[in-house]
Amino acid sequence: MKTNKFLKIVLGLMVTFATVSCVQDDDYTVPTSQGDEESAALANLIATGIEVDMEYVKELYNSSPGIPFEVEDNIYVIGYVSSSDKTGNFFKEFFMQDSPSNPMGGLKVVLDELDSYNQFNQGRQVYISLKGTFIGEERVGNGIYTIGGGTEFDQYGGTVTRLNVNQVGNNLLRSSVTEEIVPLNVTFSEITDQHVGVFVQVDGVEFAANLNGLRYFDPIQVYDTQRTMQTCTGFGYASFSLETSSFANFKAELLPTGNGSIKAVVNKTFDGSARVLALNNVSDVNMNSDRCTPLDFSDFEVIYEEDFQSAVDGTNLDLPGWTNFAEAGSRVWREEAFQGNGYAEFSTFGSGDVSNIGWLVTPGFDMDAQENEFINFTAAQHHLDSPDNTIEVFVSTDYDGSDVLGATWEPLVASFPTQANSWYEFVDSGLIDVSSYSGTLYVAFKVTGSGTNEQLDGAYQVDNFVMLASM
Known part of the structure; x- marks a missing residue:
């Protein structure tokens, strides 16, 4: 009997050892x-x-x-x-x-x-x-x-x-x-379909104020909850959604109320209609700083302003002092008005041109007449299917007022709408510092697309352009 009992113990230990040795990699010792x-x-x-x-x-x-x-x-x-x-x-x-x-x-x-x-x-x-x-x-x-x-x-x-x-x-x-996965630093406006599956970091981010006191997951929902995040961009906010599953073990945690950074994987909603961020772990959220506040126009002096409210719907743009130039193709910028709002638009849809490149250049600004100059504008898109359908903003101090391609244009960094934004949703560019320039400064918007490639036949709008100087 003692021998049988001993054998049972040995066999039990062997089974235990075999079971442990076959366990897959665990979190503690990969x-x-x-x-x-x-x-x-x-x-x-x-x-x-x-x-x-x-x-x-x-x-x-x-x-x-x-x-x-x-x-x-x-x-x-x-x-x-x-x-x-x-x-x-x-x-x-x-x-x-x-x-x-x-x-x-x-x-x-x-x-x-x-x-x-x-x-x-x-x-x-x-x-x-x-x-x-x-x-x-x-x-x-x-x-x-x-x-x-x-x-x-x-x-x-x-x-x-x-x-x-x-x-x-x-x-x-x-x-x-x-390897250590180093998060790719991006802004909300820079996230595209190309980033789906990529681990990213967004700084200066906070949850929308109306979410104060709420948790990552809404218990009345069944599968996923989206919570709006935002970053201050000049005079407004850029927004993006964080999506949390009903199975996440952190779903009941309160959303942080401060500002900071978030590291997450770029994903899409169930139907693919919008991009979202998805957390690996709530420890990747660090929002302990004070919330941001958008800039106030009252703190600036307006040097120049164009809100396009004089736009004649469906006509080629011909505002005084502005240059409307087609580098490639037959299309130029148009004046558009929708539900009482005027704006400038460049659309390549139906042009029939393999390539459409349109420039819209502002009047010149005397940069020696004041200090601490900034520019700001809003932009929107519709029917955008590819990141190759682009809008860019440039400045020049040697443009002669007519020869667009003969001038030297330097690119500016600005926030622009992407496919993640809803159609006709105007995005604030952020406050762009141009105070280092002297002489006469021109600002140009350039859109690149195609009238024969469905991936490149979208449209961009520009509105509320201002030149400011801080007081």
């Missing part, structure tokens, strides 16, 4: 090496496969949008995990970006696995063997490039399904490398 099988599979992939970048992967799906692309070639893509499902804010998915710092883009991976952070911890370098996988969207039209293990089709089109347990083991191969 191993620096993989098992022999995974290491061998990774070595074989590198030796026999062809490496492609994330843009190549995206183009595979772009070749037949709406229909998931089945990869048949022995190719692989490398990425660094940017998200974590440890807190429950991501579910059976992870994002990865193409570099641990200064990334150019990201991809989403859907897998039939819970607590994937144990295996695919943030910063882990992952090689994805793409052969036998599908590239597409998890929901039709959401615009998130996703790697999945199968497909489903309905009346709306085709989507990718999660990688099964065997595909996870065979196609998602970790290296021994775990």
Whole structure:
């Protein structure tokens, strides 16, 4: 009897040891090496496969949008995990970006696995063997490039399904490398679809004042809650949404009331209609400073102002002192008026021109007549489908009033609307310091687009241009 009891204890210890030794990587001790099988599979992939970048992967799906692309070639893509499902804010998915710092883009991976952070911890370098996988969207039209293990089709089109347990083991191969993911510093207005999946940091951010006393998740909602964040930009605010899942373990925490920074992954809403930020952990929110206050016009002297309220709807812009010039194509800036508001607009839709480039140049300003000059304006967009459909602002001190292309134009940094903004939502440029210039200064707006490329046939509007001097 004693012998049988002893054997039971030994067997119990052996089972316990075997169980512990087979547990996947945990949060406390993420191993620096993989098992022999995974290491061998990774070595074989590198030796026999062809490496492609994330843009190549995206183009595979772009070749037949709406229909998931089945990869048949022995190719692989490398990425660094940017998200974590440890807190429950991501579910059976992870994002990865193409570099641990200064990334150019990201991809989403859907897998039939819970607590994937144990295996695919943030910063882990992952090689994805793409052969036998599908590239597409998890929901039709959401615009998130996703790697999945199968497909489903309905009346709306085709989507990718999660990688099964065997595909996870065979196609998602970790290296021994775990890098620190350095957040990409951006402003709200700079975030585009190219940043989906990227770990970013926004500074000078706070939650909207009407959210004071509320929590990350609204208990009356079922799945996700969006909370409005804002940053001060000149005389107004730029806004963006933070989305929190009902499964996040921090959902009941109060929203901070101060100003500071937030680090999060760029994601999209369920239907893909808007970009949002999603937290890996609430510790990535640091808002302990005083809230910001937009600038007050009463603290400045207005040197020049154009609100375009004299605009004659649907005519070519011909305001006194302004230059309206087409560098390429037939289109020029137009005067538009909508619901009592006048503005200047450059639209390439229906022009029939392969390239449309339009310049709108202000009158000249005597920069020696006062000090501490700033400019400010608002801008909006509609039907914008690509970041290549651009608006820029420049200044020149050698423009002669007529030869636009013969002048030297220096670019200015300003906040402009992107696809993330609603159509006709005017965005404040921020207060732009031009006090270092002397002589006669001209300000120019330049829009680049196309009348034959649907991705570049959007429109931009400019309104409320002012030249100011601080008092």
